[in-house]
Amino acid sequence: MTVESTAARQPRRSAGTKSTAGKRTTAKKPPSTEPELVQLLTPEGKRVKNAEYDKYVAGITPEELRGLYRDMVLTRRFDAEATSLQRQGELGLWASLLGQEAAQIGSGRATREDDYVFPTYREHGVAWCRGVDPTNLLGMFRGVNNGGWDPNGNNFHLYTIVIGSQALHATGYAMGITKDGADSAVIAYFGDGASSQGDVSEAFNFAAVYNAPVVFFCQNNQWAISESNEKQTRVPLYQRAQGFGFPGVRVDGNDVLASLAVTRWALERARRGEGPALIEAWTYRMGAHTTSDDPTRYRHDDERQAWEAKDPILRLRRFLEDSNHADEGFFAELETESEALGKRVREAVRAMQDPDRFAIFENVYADGHALVDEERAQFAAYQASFADAEGV
Amino acid sequence: MTVESTAARQPRRSAGTKSTAGKRTTAKKPPSTEPELVQLLTPEGKRVKNAEYDKYVAGITPEELRGLYRDMVLTRRFDAEATSLQRQGELGLWASLLGQEAAQIGSGRATREDDYVFPTYREHGVAWCRGVDPTNLLGMFRGVNNGGWDPNGNNFHLYTIVIGSQALHATGYAMGITKDGADSAVIAYFGDGASSQGDVSEAFNFAAVYNAPVVFFCQNNQWAISESNEKQTRVPLYQRAQGFGFPGVRVDGNDVLASLAVTRWALERARRGEGPALIEAWTYRMGAHTTSDDPTRYRHDDERQAWEAKDPILRLRRFLEDSNHADEGFFAELETESEALGKRVREAVRAMQDPDRFAIFENVYADGHALVDEERAQFAAYQASFADAEGV
Amino acid sequence: MAAEKMALAKAINESMRRALETDPKVVIMGEDVGKLGGVFRVTDGLQKDFGEDRVIDTPLAESGIVGTAIGLALRGYRPVVEIQFDGFVFPAYDQIVTQLAKMHARSLGKVKLPVVVRIPYGGGIGAVEHHSESPEALFAHVAGLKVVSPSNASDAYWMMQQAIQSDDPVIFFEPKRRYWDKAEVNTEAIPDPLHRARVVREGTDLTLAAYGPMVKLCQEAADAAAEEGKNLEVLDLRSVSPLDFDAVQASVEKTRRLVVVHEAPVFFGSGAEIAARITERCFYHLEAPVLRVGGYHAPYPPARLEEEYLPSLDRVLDAVDRALAY
């Protein structure tokens, strides 16, 4: 039987398919500009009911809500500090998560300690939730290492730069959980751009075939560097999952409560042995792709401004205030904590030593390698020759 | 919104996911053993109506029907000859299409001369429809070349052995058609196993994004060597398309009429600029994967026997006979033609010369390469040294 | 069965069986490795005896196979992955080069990836395209990988044991045309270290160095040369990365001449690295340049031409003559 694409198509701003798009006759629904998504808090901070997902945040306490708020504020503060450290030359590069705090904190807080997380290079908020010291994230951006924490310390894998690779690692890890008979789950992060990589599709398929307990969490921040997401996909990304045989859902990624609820749903069903799920968190990269990028070359600022109205932190603050879940004192204290975090990060980065030059030869192999030993020795002799020359 | 997988799940014969499959609670429909598929001719040779696809074969003449029958018979005869030539040591290997004649002839006959075809290594029937001399297909299986025909001669690309690669070539070619403003289309063949390759998913996505006029024709012959297709996918393959934003349809691949109709539908919409489509032809690999394979190690013969009842040639013969579209004379003549084809192929293969040894160095580059020239000269000198030694 | 004569393929099978028996974390993955036992039957019977949870038929996707094997290794498993043929490893190349090879260093040693990637390789079996290639140089150039290739059943057995026990990723090239060659395998022996070369024939006039499928050819060449009164030493390198340059150097200091033989194209092949480094180490010992015998700079040819393309007895002897002529 024919399965026509029933999805609402996204607006096609690019002219890439312009010439033929007009000839299509099969789209069943007219294009709509706003995708349907799971939302529990409106941009104005109003709680809206959702029959399917309310139950996943039903028992949430004011304290927990304040906790989410705190997580987002501190993450943003950390992120801003890192951006400014890059400008000061302390970091070589920074990939800001500005705007994506709710998606990351909501999903990150949904994970259990024994779950395992596979991030991209932008999941500073998730790292925060996992208890990774934020200063550890900065090593690779400063250029002192390529991954500065023990993945098994917090079940938070290293940042992965080759787009999409980690989706397969996550799936394999989840297959291992099944083999172990454990009831934990895995969550794999990736972006809208990454969805185009073959590895991500292969991961979807392996996960489905082995019914692996893995949640694919795609932060659709609308951009892959300069490419808007309609250059990556013809239909909403959450629908990709269906073709591989598992559910997909689009959540308001600027709504921390909805992100928490939907991720809990997905992780719980994974833990119950119901297999993978795909979550598309609809959000926005408020800043540049990285500090090397200049978004004014490819996008209008009014788009960014429109998203500013949907700010994830602001909306939770409105909700907290409207429902009297937080008072002035809380916000003031958080402000202080924020500044302290910024200071700590600043100082930690400035104190970061360059690695010893012999680190080049360390850890290339776990069991050693004759050539590495030989080259290390030659390198040492070469270095020593200068010491000799300098009469040291 | 959540999109639960609504597909009928296929029977899961393998124990690969056994441990967890029972825990699933979300499947909305119970597993069904027979997938729904587009069928115009029953195994018994009865014509059944189909509101959507009848129109694509509405005007078909008895002569054309006999033509399809002839194509299938001759293809099978050719295939059998090749298998036997392999047994005689004339070919190193053969990949038989036995059982897949209807899928290939139906789809192949749906192509227009200016369409372009990208086969796997098993599309002998499609090659036949494109007018490629069948003896040309045998060169690579004999080991005298790696591709023995001019792809542009019949718009039939070379056989591709690296599974799935050609799906991207097909998509790129189709993108070129769009650029040229032409109204032809491309058809890319691949197997159920190939659907797992990242390249195939990337091809789906590129095709969707660029709205390329390419038809993906997946012959699901139930097996990828020893792996039954539920080891490749959790849900029916034709559904894969939907997640990329184009239609998918499952057709009875043992029904030449349905294969013709569905492929015409897909090619016509591609030519009209309506973009890609996926056709899953539900069929069966009646023989071994190749002559090197021993299917008794991994599948029961009763499965094969069940499929014998759905034989593509038999059912068209029944229909032709029942509707008096063909008489004894036709079948007798075809028998003679078949034998002549077998003989011609046999003789042609036996007459095939080994390539000249210097062919190793030919065509490595179009514009030449100094090292190839140097090695060719060294090789010549080396060969000549024996001639000298032998006093020639 | 302490010592038994068995085919090389069977030796690998027995070695994996032993690993599956002794270490519950060992899993076998690949296309058709289950009921079929692999297209070369190297995994024959393993799924039957260890179940589908430990001997896993995967979807047809090499990147997926290696990528999920990495994930399994992160979870504490020791996957032994089969790539069906040499020419089909390339879809997995990204996972191998950017992830498998580098994750230990990236994590500053926190993460180990004990993954074995088995690749039946090389020609001489009359196969169609992509089924006869020798891509070892493409892995040896990549730091973080170890690359080995046994030449006989006994090494196949023991090197597989060692590869599985290694905490580093090992690309394990199996000489497919030698799969059916039998040799004595002593499963209670104390094996040589995995990356140590071995003199398989002592000689004085010239060293032939090879690994995998070409060792046997070199031995035959040495036999033939002996009839002409030339006394060749034959070195089975066994490991391509690391490469046992000390052993090659020791041999060359004795024989003063070296010919390297491999099936892979000569251009940028293993022979280049060996020639460069040995020339540096033995500059004053060498009486002739290191000569290389290998494939040409051309795609692996159709089967009817492979005998012309591959190193042969005569081509090896031709190089020997040329080296001795200096």
Add this chain to the structure above:
Amino acid sequence: MAAEKMALAKAINESMRRALETDPKVVIMGEDVGKLGGVFRVTDGLQKDFGEDRVIDTPLAESGIVGTAIGLALRGYRPVVEIQFDGFVFPAYDQIVTQLAKMHARSLGKVKLPVVVRIPYGGGIGAVEHHSESPEALFAHVAGLKVVSPSNASDAYWMMQQAIQSDDPVIFFEPKRRYWDKAEVNTEAIPDPLHRARVVREGTDLTLAAYGPMVKLCQEAADAAAEEGKNLEVLDLRSVSPLDFDAVQASVEKTRRLVVVHEAPVFFGSGAEIAARITERCFYHLEAPVLRVGGYHAPYPPARLEEEYLPSLDRVLDAVDRALAY
């Protein structure tokens, strides 16, 4: 604008612009090549002037990019594909090695694939992982590919013209740390053949051979050595496959000593092939073994260590001293 001083990146841009103007079949493809003009601005302004049909922002999938470029080439187009950084070429490696490289031979010459794969490569820019690698050896070993790398703006301009005109696939390695180096580009000159090496400094005592980013370093080293009274010849190889061994041989027959410099790891790198072949060709001329200066057998290190990892003036001079000491 017959002759103009421009940056290397701009020269490539101008060269692609000229190709887009003169041949309607030329198309540019890649991630972010459109409005952004690529992360290095090498395609700056091209989409604006030639439209989205000819300068195509692709989905983020390197295999897809190269695979569809092959399809476009089959349809008669001449795609110039950008891989964003060296370390991201590997997802496309399968398409490059098994399809792009081999289709001309597979088709017995019936099919030509004039595809240029542009890869900004090499280190020295303080980048994060995967953004500083030099994988040229992994392409040079593969028959069917041509591999080139310009060292200056003029060559960048002309070699890109020639690469686009070539009917063979060309892997075009762009020395990203030299993108901003300016040089005179004469757009009406008669360029050297694409695969011909060039003596960029004549000398008598030793030959320094390099390509891409290391040519400038070798020139600086030659300057420094000159101050010590050593007269070095510097050879810009320009092409890695084919490699102009005749030019290297001619130089070495004169200078009798050779040091090869590249950023890629030494082990199985270009230097190995050059050393092996030149030693064979110039066995009686060489007064010292061919020495190699390059990366270590380790993943490209974090930026703070790259100066230690990369060939430097001192490391080149150290090798020169060692070679001269023989």
